[in-house]
Amino acid sequence: MGNANDEAIQHIGKDQHEDLHEQSKVATDIEHSLGVIEAVKLYPMAVVWATLFAWSLVMVGYDSGIIYSFYALPAFVKKYGTYYGPEIGYEVSAKWQNVLGMGTPVGQFLGAFTASWPMERWGRKKVFAVSLFFTTAWIFLQMFANDIHTLAAGEFLAGIVYGTYVVLAPTYASEVCPLALRGILNAGMNLAYVIGQFVASGVGKGVATRTDQWAYRIPFAVQWTWIPILAIGLYFAPESPWWLVRKGRVEEAEVVLRRLAKESPKVDIRATLANIQATTLHEIEVEKDTTYLECFRGSNRARTEVAIMVQIWQVITGISLIGYAVYFFELAGLPVSASFDMGVGNTAIGFVATCCSWVFMSFFGRRTIFMYGVGGMAVALFIIGGLDCAPNYSNRPGFAWAQAALLDILTFVFQGTVGPVNFVIFAEIGATRLRSQTVALATSSGSIFQIVMTIAIPYMLNASAANWRGKTGFFFGGISVIAVVWCYFRLPETKGRTFEELDYMFEARVPPRKFKDYKIMNAEDGTEA
CATH class of the missing domain: 1.20.1250.20 (MFS general substrate transporter like domains)
Incomplete structure (x- = not known):
């Protein structure tokens, strides 16, 4: 798949390898020096086109x-x-x-x-x-x-x-x-x-x-x-510049890059293009092809695991329960009209929380936000379950309102952490030549578990079935605890890393917990961090 284009890129890479490598370093230094506000000012059209697709x-x-x-x-x-x-x-x-x-x-x-x-x-x-x-x-x-x-x-x-x-x-x-x-x-x-x-x-x-x-x-x-x-x-x-480079259409990629950015000393189009070419060339040398099978070979296996698991955790740690918010409110004993009002308010909370996630990501890394987000959800879910076990629960409406409030808190935590950060991680974790395949595998895996939850949750909640009501929180809370343990050992920090840097770090088999402080120069001279 795409062998002719790969050979063309590889030929260019061999002839100009040193020049590409030097220019790629320049692009990486510029990328690391940009803040969010400055990047928005320099790349306004990139924001516009990404928003269009979103x-x-x-x-x-x-x-x-x-x-x-x-x-x-x-x-x-x-x-x-x-x-x-x-x-x-x-x-x-x-x-x-x-x-x-x-x-x-x-x-x-x-x-x-x-x-x-x-x-x-x-x-x-x-x-x-x-x-x-x-x-x-x-x-x-x-x-x-x-x-x-x-x-x-x-x-x-x-x-x-x-x-x-x-x-x-x-x-x-x-x-x-x-x-x-x-x-x-x-x-x-x-x-x-x-x-x-x-x-x-x-x-x-x-x-x-x-x-x-x-x-x-x-x-x-x-x-x-x-x-x-x-x-x-x-x-x-514009078309994706990365896709154009992989197809050997380097001149078109340069035109696209100029469309995405304003002219500025902080923008070096030739260096950015060299970085794309160098990264693509490096991945061609390491990877055999761009099939789904390649996602499970060598260093790509760990990357695919991360992409798939963050999507699965996103589905099975509470979002499915949030989707049944109105029904859950009714089962908890709230009036029907109040349940619908709480449902609309719950959705609005999700909107505000997602906006807050932008602030969180400016100060904290992906790993930190995701792991602490899942941990916070576990706490809220266990409390929801515990309230349902209170003596004489049915005759004490205050407990139902407390559970409703906790479900709103759960929504804020999820939509402010796990929900948005999940998209960030699985979109950037895969190798550039395998990005669409990695995202597809993650999304498909999430869909499978969404199907399972769609079938299972009504049986958990319905009075004619398990009738767990708020005790469903114990189930999702337990899963959330398992997710926290996985995050601690398996989720790497990708914030502030270019795609080229991620390639080197995964190939060097850097432990996920050490990604944040790892010095990329160590990967080049063969020493450990």
């Missing part, structure tokens, strides 16, 4: 949130549900609720797993354009579905495209932005997802009083509003 995740968050609100809409239930007699009336069966809920995560798994091949073959822009086209078509299918079978097919097909966006957006952001902005812009992926969920909550509330078919068709149609904006922006967006 906005596609608003659709992903919106779709995941809107489908569950339909079950409370009489028009939707009458159209797609079954009549169970005068006592129950129309209802979408548990079976079909499960099918509709599973359509998107199953589709995302398939879409994420298959996204890397077209991204590497045809580039980020073309794949994004095709994805927008199919998104438009699948929204039409969802909006005008005549029966629940067609609607389920639409959810699944849309999920495939959404899986592509989840791989595409963080990959592109990592490849167009400078080191100082890599964390903040990738954390913005989580913000886009939260915005989508927040919009879904507002739209769901807005159509709640309608009794006609537009009660459920309007929410589907809302998704079309984003596509023209994304399509117009995509027309002007």
Whole structure:
């Protein structure tokens, strides 16, 4: 895969190896000297284009949130549900609720797993354009579905495209932005997802009083509003310079780099290009190919482990419980109206927390934020579980309100730490030639566990099943403790490291706990840190 291009790059690298190496050092020094605010001023268009690609995740968050609100809409239930007699009336069966809920995560798994091949073959822009086209078509299918079978097919097909966006957006952001902005812009992926969920909550509330078919068709149609904006922006967006270099289109890559940055003594386009070429050349010498198998060979194995595990921990340490916030509030004994109000407030807390994560990442490393975030979640979850064991719990509403408050705290901790930092880590941890494959593996793995949680949590919470209520906190709290132990031993600190530096450190088998203070010169002279 891409052997001809690799040989061309390797030939250039051999002829100009020393020059590339020296210029690459200049680029690395400049990258390390830039602060966040200065980087934004110097690379404003990199921020614009990364934000454009991230906005596609608003659709992903919106779709995941809107489908569950339909079950409370009489028009939707009458159209797609079954009549169970005068006592129950129309209802979408548990079976079909499960099918509709599973359509998107199953589709995302398939879409994420298959996204890397077209991204590497045809580039980020073309794949994004095709994805927008199919998104438009699948929204039409969802909006005008005549029966629940067609609607389920639409959810699944849309999920495939959404899986592509989840791989595409963080990959592109990592490849167009400078080191100082890599964390903040990738954390913005989580913000886009939260915005989508927040919009879904507002739209769901807005159509709640309608009794006609537009009660459920309007929410589907809302998704079309984003596509023209994304399509117009995509027309002007540049291709990834890293992808262009790997394809041997070095001159085009230089043009793109000049489009991303302003002219300044702090910006050396030739040095940045040399850094991309040198890193690519080094990875060609180390790696055999760019297949999924290569992600599990040599030093790439540890990188793939990190990418996959941070995504899995993100799914199974509490986010699934947060997704059932309104239902959890009801089970805890809060009034229905108060539960919905708390649900909207919970989403708003997530938005604020994600914005706060940008501040956290300016002062702390990825490893620190992720590990302490999971630890904080464990504490909140154990307290939620402990309150549920209090004597005479059902007759003491104060405990229910305390659990609701703790779930809001859990949301803030998650959306301020684990949620956004997860995007940052799995987007930057893989080798540049294997980035799309690494992100795809991480996203697919997360989708698998999301499917498991989608099936398991209703059984944990439902009164007719395990009826754990708040005791579910013990389950997720225990998993969070295991995650903390894994983070301590296996999660490296990647903040402030260029992709070239990460290559050398993983190849030198630097222990994950020592990444933060490791001196890269030690890797070059063969001594230990």
